[in-house]
Structures are given as structure tokens and as C-alpha cells.
């Protein structure tokens with residue numbers, strides 16, 4: 001078994017003082033092991049909630065979520081999670097943070113060094129999170145999640161707070177890691193360009209409660225050209241679910 | 255940049271002009287000492303000119319002479335040593351107990367449920383109010399002083415330990431869950447470091463209280479220590495001794511507080 005993720009007939013609601021809030025409705029997902037899937041949608045449509053369900057952090061819902069056939073009941077090392085805010089421990093160094101989930105042992109130091117190399121943080125082992133840039137902190141958080149060799153890597157808008165340039169660099173990094181570690185990746189993002197650039201399939205979530213309104217397969221080769229017409233054709237398909245398209249006036253179209 | 259420096263920038267609208275290292279330091283020190291120095295000068299002048307009766311308020315010069323004399327005959331250093339020893343003993347006892355109980359209370363809901371009412375009632379009783387019962391139970395020996403200091407230092411440390419641990423960022427708890435961190439390691443590496451800043455400020459308040467309590471306890475029942483010196487000065491109608499003792503209390507309190515503050519910045523480096 002190799003990191004296959006399945007969600008069947010999932011409904012999720014939160015209960016608050018103002019009554020129940022339907023967040024997700026009739027979600028069905030099937031992800032083969034080793035795939036790269038993105039979830040895109042407006043903020044508040046339930047993307048984080050869905051990801052937290054896959055992580056086992058959220059357990060009150062209708063339906064089933066499975067990893068390799070087994071119901072997901074609680075967090076475990078099989079499911080790596082990278083939060084939108086990096087959540088590194090400020091009192092630990094970069095190396096200590098990255099090695100935090102690793103069991104004590106002779107090979108721990110070697111594994112940490114390997115991870116630091118993998119995310120390109122060599123030379124920053126002894127730094128504290130407050131001394132890192134946003135991109136570097138996010139890379140450390142990714143390294144920490146990868147340390148225990150999860151079967152599935154859950155990324156909740158990991159590059160959301162980064163500037164456009166850093167974001168593109170980080171996208172390249174995450175692709176490299178994905179290809180090397182052969183891990184299933186579920187990426188939540190509100191950046192359609194990012195989703196199309198990275199994933200095999202983009203799931204579009206919309207509405208309240210959130211539903212999967214479209215599954216867009218991205219059958220482009222890699223590396224992908226963000227400026228190619230195929231790439232933009234796919235982007236446009238996804239855009240349609242969020243923005244009503246403005247028809248160009250007849251006179252200007254060829 | 256320290257919080258204070260940032261605030262200063264806010265107020266002036268621009269970063270403070272860069273000062274040369276020595277010049278800046280010297281100026282800061284001068285500003286720091288200006289007010290007490292001016293006060294001393296006025297006080298001394300008024301005393302010399304006869305505006306202040308020496309039996310009400312002796313001149314700084316006279317107090318200084320008394321100070322030098324009591325240092326020369328070792329009486330003042332001995333009193334200081336005695337008081338500081340009591341504070342150190344009582345404070346360490348209180349801090350260790352409060353830390354242990356605070357950790358258990360914060361981590362165990364059941365323990366908290368059973369003990370809450372008791373602590374809620376004991377907390378508002380001022381340490382000084384314990385002095386009569388302390389004398390009744392323990393006499394006027396060392397143990398009654400330690401007891402009062404213990405009461406004074408215990409609650410700030412206890413309260414801050416509990417609230418520091420309780421208010422641990424739940425986001426860090428999620429990280430620990432995702433990484434399947436065992437409970438013991440979780441407490442050691444997430445809970446305690448996360449609560450450390452709040453615990454340290456509790457220790458600081460506790461030490462301050464301990465120092466206040468030792469003086470109070472010694473004033474009522476003791477034959478040595480700074481508080482005793484104070485009371486002794488009053489009984490012998492020696493106001494210079496009384497004020498000398500007060501100044502010593504203030505200066506030593508400031509020094510210990512500075513030391514703990516330095517420990518705080520040394521330990522909390524993130």
C-alpha cells in the first residue's frame with residue numbers, strides 16, 4: 001500500500017452558538033498513491049477543514065476518509081502536515097525543529113542533515129525560526145513534515161504568505177521533493193496558477209457548504225510552461241468557476 | 255530592538271539618532287541618576303541650612319556616616335546576609351513547590367478541580383496576615399520567617415505557572431499531535447518552553463514578594479536582619495538607622511530584580 005487517499009460521502013458541519021454551520025457536503029475523492037492533487041476554492045469554502053480531516057485532526061463528520069483502505073481516525077506519522085503558518089517552535093533551532101518528530105537514535109543526525117540538504121537550508125542549522133525569512137521557515141516546516149517519511153503530504157496553503165518570486169522557487173522545490181520522495185501530495189491553495197503548475201488533478205471546491213464542482217485533469221508534461229496555451233487553457237477552465245467571464249467585444253476578437 | 259526602543263521610535267516618528275557608544279551610555283546613566291541625585295542635593299542643603307529637624311529626618315551625610323560605621327563594625331553586612339539568606343531559602347522552597355504544584359494543576363483537570371477552591375481562598379490572604387499564626391506555630395526562630403516568605407513567594411509562581419501552561423498555543427499542540435510526540439516529550443519540549451516566559455515573570459514577582467515579606471516578618475519577630483535593624487532604629491529613636499535600613503532594602507531589591515530580569519532575557523532568546 002502506498003499512500004492512496006479516499007473520501008466517501010463526506011459531510012461536515014460545525015456547531016457554534018449561532019447554530020450548525022454546514023461546511024462540506026457530499027465530498028468524494030479518490031487519489032492514487034504518488035499523485036499530486038490540488039484543492040482550490042474561495043477562502044471559507046472548507047479546504048482546510050477537508051485537509052484536517054485527512055490528517056486526522058478533525059474527526060467529527062459523516063462519511064469516511066481512508067488512507068490505504070484504513071479509516072483515518074487520528075493523526076499519525078503516515079500523514080505529514082504543513083500548516084499555512086509554519087508553526088516551527090521558536091525556542092528550537094532549525095535543525096532541532098526539523099528533527100523534532102524523529103525518534104532518538106544514531107541515524108537521527110544524518111537524517112536531519114539529509115532533510116536540510118533536501119530543502120536547501122544548509123548553513124542555517126543553528127538559526128532560530130525568528131531569524132529565517134518566510135520562505136525558509138516554510139521550507140523547514142516541509143522538511144519537518146517529510147522527516148518521518150509520510151505516505152501522504154498534506155499542505156495547507158504553504159506558500160500563501162510568500163511573495164510571488166519566492167513562491168515560484170518554492171513550487172520548484174516541492175516538485176523536486178515530490179519526485180524524489182514519491183509521496184502522495186494534497187495541496188490546498190487559492191492560487192490557480194500554482195495548482196495547474198503542480199498537480200496531476202485539480203479539484204475545484206465551491207459553494208456553501210463546499211462541494212466539489214469540478215475535477216480538472218492536468219495532463220501536461222513536466223516541466224510545465226506557464227505561458228503555453230495548453231496551460232492557460234486549463235487555467236481558464238478553472239477560472240470559470242470563480243469569476244464570470246467577460247466576453248470580449250466582437251470587434252476585437254479575431 | 256527592545257520594546258522600549260521601538261516605542262521610542264513610534265513616539266518621535268523617527269529612529270533615535272545614533273549615539274556614539276560611550277557618549278550614549280554616559281548620557282543615559284546621567285539621566286538615570288539625575289532625579290535621585292537632585293533629591294539628595296536638596297535634602298542635604300535643607301538639612302545643612304536647618305530647615306529639617308534631624309530627629310525627624312537626618313541628613314544624607316549623617317545617614318552615610320551611620321552606614322559606614324555599621325559596615326565597619328560588621329553589623330550591617332551581617333544583617334544583610336541574614337535577610338538575604340532567609341529570602342534565598344524561603345524563595346527556593348516556594349518556587350520549587352509552586353512549580354511542581356503548578357505543573358500538576360495545569361496538566362491534570364482532576365487535581366485542579368479538587369484544589370481550586372482551597373487555593374482561591376488562600377490566595378487573597380496577605381502574607382503579613384500569616385505572621386501571628388506563624389509565630390504561634392513556629393515561634394520566632396528561622397522557620398517562621400521562612401514560612402512567611404514561602405507564603406509570599408508561592409502564589410505568584412504558582413499562578414503564573416498554571417496560566418503559562420494553560421495558555422500554550424493550541425497550534426503547537428496540533429504540531430505535536432501530527433508528529434505523534436509522546437506525552438512526556440511533549441511536556442518537556444513544548445509545554446514548558448512555551449510557558450517559560452510567563453513562569454519566569456512569576457518567579458520575578460515571587461522573589462520581589464519574598465524580599466518584602468522578609469522585612470515584614472523581621473520587623474515583627476526577629477533579633478537579626480534588615481527588618482530588625484529598622485525596628486531597632488525606631489525603638490532606639492535613631493532615625494538615621496531606620497532610613498539606612500529602608501535604603502538598603504530598596505537597593506538590594508533593585509539588584510535582585512535586575513539579576514532575575516537578566517536571567518529572563520538570557521533564557522528566553524526567541
Ligand SMILES: Nc1ncnc2c1ncn2[C@@H]1O[C@H](COP(=O)(O)OP(=O)(O)O)[C@@H](O)[C@H]1O
Nearest residue numbers: 014015016023042043044045046047048049050
Ligand atoms: N473549529 C471551527 N469551528 C467552527 N467553525 C469553523 C471551524 N473551523 C472552520 N470553521 C468554519 O468553517 C468554514 C470553512 O473553514 P476552512 O476549512 O478553514 O475554510 P478554507 O480553508 O477553505 O478557507 C469557515 O466558515 C469557518 O469559519
Ligand SMILES: [Mg+2]
Nearest residue numbers: 047048049156
Ligand atoms: Mg484555510
